[in-house]
Amino acid sequence: MESKYNFRELMKERHSCRKFQSKPIPEATLKDIISIALMSPSWCNSQPWNIYVASGKTMEEIRKEWITKGKEKVKGYADINPGHRTDFSERSQGTMAKFFKSWEELPNKNEAEEANPCIFNAPTMVYLTLNKGHMPYSVLDLGGLEMSIMLAAKDHGVDSIPAYTTIMYPDVLRKHLKISDKEDIVIGVALGYEEKCPLNDHRSVKLTLDEACHFFN
Secondary structure (H helix, E strand, O other): OOOOOOHHHHHHHOOEOOOEOOOOOOHHHHHHHHHHHOOOOOHHHOOOEEEEEEEHHHHHHHHHHHHHHHHOOOOOOOOOOOOOHHHOOHHHHHHHHHHHHHHOOOOOHHHHHOOOOOHHHOOEEEEEEEEOOOOOHHHHHHHHHHHHHHHHHHHOOOEEEEEHHHOOOHHHHHHHHOOOOOEEEEEEEEEEOEOOOHHHHOOOOOOOHHHHOOOOO
């Protein structure tokens, strides 16, 4: 397939989508996205990742249980504890505060509140795991794979969002995806086609070069 963007455009156009159309992603497209992402580098070429892709009926069964747990106010119990929000960095807390404030300005506030429990209505989820006891650098490698998946997806016109909410009930995922209890479910990446709505107009402000980088000559 011919690339839709040059690399600079690709980086600018990819953003976190919080509501997807119900339109399914063709299996050939999903396979090409993952195949491209598998070119990602890793420590000693260890390629420590395991990848599970949920679509169709499997995805709907997962979503159904997610919505039920959300209605029952079941607190997340992900394999990797994200910590409490009050422990997040000052920048993270500030970003979250701005995002939640933007919810108040939406024409339909319920749309934002319902986004997480229904897993953003994503037609496909890609779950990334590491075998328990993995070396610390494997998490870095997995992050590279995660970004490669999202960039390859955008190059195919497919939108994405990585989020804690996608992995907060690991027992549900193990049941439907046959994930071993010897694996940590580290992150889920929702994939699909963006629904045109105010909820998806939000864009995070990125650090400038001067804010993030220190040059020494």
